[in-house]
Amino acid sequence: MSQIPRSDPRLVRTAALLVAAIACGAFVISYSALYSLALAANIVHPLAVIYPFLVDGFIVVASLAAVALRGQPRRITWYPWMLLVLFFAF
Secondary structure, eight states, X not given: OOOOOOOOHHHHHHHHHHHHHHXXXXXXXXXXHHHHHHHHTTOOHHXXXXXXXXXXXXXXXXXXXXXXXXXSOHHHHHHHXXXXXXXXXX
């Protein structure tokens, strides 16, 4: 049985920082669009401010659950994946 090669910790940290930077940039753009959408749907300002956090937060939580449950039986992992599929379908 072969060993899985270890990654350079500096490379892993750099990749994590780049992913975090991209995620922050995507959130800023997403926030602007979702906030405008909420206002156009006549959602009052205080609620329109939190609307993007609800939408993007759902995506983050469901994605993290799907990744955290990888390797588990399908009867356990289907739920977060189905939530993501249905969320993006509608």
